[in-house]
Amino acid sequence: MAETFFYHLQRQPLERVLPTLLEKTLDRGWKAVVQAVSPERVAALDAHLWTFSEDSFLPHVADGEPVSEDDPIVLTVTGDNPNAAEVRFLVEGAPLPPADAAYARLIVIFDGNDDAALAFAREQWREAKAAGHQATYWQQSDEGRWEKKA
Numbered sequence: 001m002a003e004t005f006f007y008h009l010q011r012q013p014l015e016r017v018l019p020t021l022l023e024k025t026l027d028r029g030w031k032a033v034v035q036a037v038s039p040e041r042v043a044a045l046d047a048h049l050w051t052f053s054e055d056s057f058l059p060h061v062a063d064g065e066p067v068s069e070d071d072p073i074v075l076t077v078t079g080d081n082p083n084a085a086e087v088r089f090l091v092e093g094a095p096l097p098p099a100d101a102a103y104a105r106l107i108v109i110f111d112g113n114d115d116a117a118l119a120f121a122r123e124q125w126r127e128a129k130a131a132g133h134q135a136t137y138w139q140q141s142d143e144g145r146w147e148k149k150a
Contacts, residue, residue, distance in 0.1 A: 001099070004106040004133040006125060008149075011140045014091055014109060018045070019052045021089070021107065026058070026072055030086040030104065033074045035094040039063065042075045045091075049073070093120050099131040106133070 009017060018034070025032045036042050046062040060073035067074055067082040074083050079097055081088070086104040088097060096106065106128070110121040128135045137150040 001132045001134065002101070002103040002106045004096075004108065004128045004135040006121060006135065006137045007107065007109045007146070008112045008121070008137065008139045009109060010112045011142075011144055014111070015045075015048050015052070017109065018089070018091070019049065019058060021109075022049070022058050022073060025087050031072050031083050032087045032089060033076060033081055033083065033085040034089040034091065035076055035079070036091050037077065037093050039077055041092060042077055045075050049075075090124075093117060096124055096127055096131075099133075112139075 007017065007021075022032055022034075034045065036045060042062050046060070049058040049060050051057070058073055059071075060075060061067050061071050062075040063077060069084045071083045074085065079095070081101070087107060088101070088103050088105075089107045089109065090096065091109050092111070096108075097103065108121060108124055111117045125135060125137070136148055138146045139149050141147050
């Protein structure tokens with residue numbers, strides 16, 4: 001079963017957190033799929049990952065572009081894994097993949113300031129635990145560091 005990490009955003013938006021987590025994923029030699037719930041969100045993330053830093057960018061492809069297994073990051077609204085990624089990021093309410101999906105790690109990122117997002121993340125936590133995933137919950141401290149809470 002995949003390790004499942006729940007990241008509770010409170011002090012920083014997704015656009016600030018996601019690039020750092022993707023960089024850490026690539027540093028480990030893993031590929032990633034980022035699943036959002038709308039084409040508009042995929043387009044916004046696509047633009048952001050090219051420009052989030054003056055010093056670097058994150059190489060990626062988005063829905064509608066040709067994808068190969070060599071692509072390090074794929075942005076999508078589907079449940080597919082076109083680049084054979086080891087890590088799947090689920091943002092803004094994207095559903096958990098089937099229990100038999102072959103990922104080393106699932107990362108659920110949710111906005112803790114949104115009651116509906118918080119309730120959905122709690123449901124996903126229960127679903128992950130019921131499927132036998134090793135789930136951990138991370139919350140930002142006052143200093144902006146991630147602290148393991150469960």
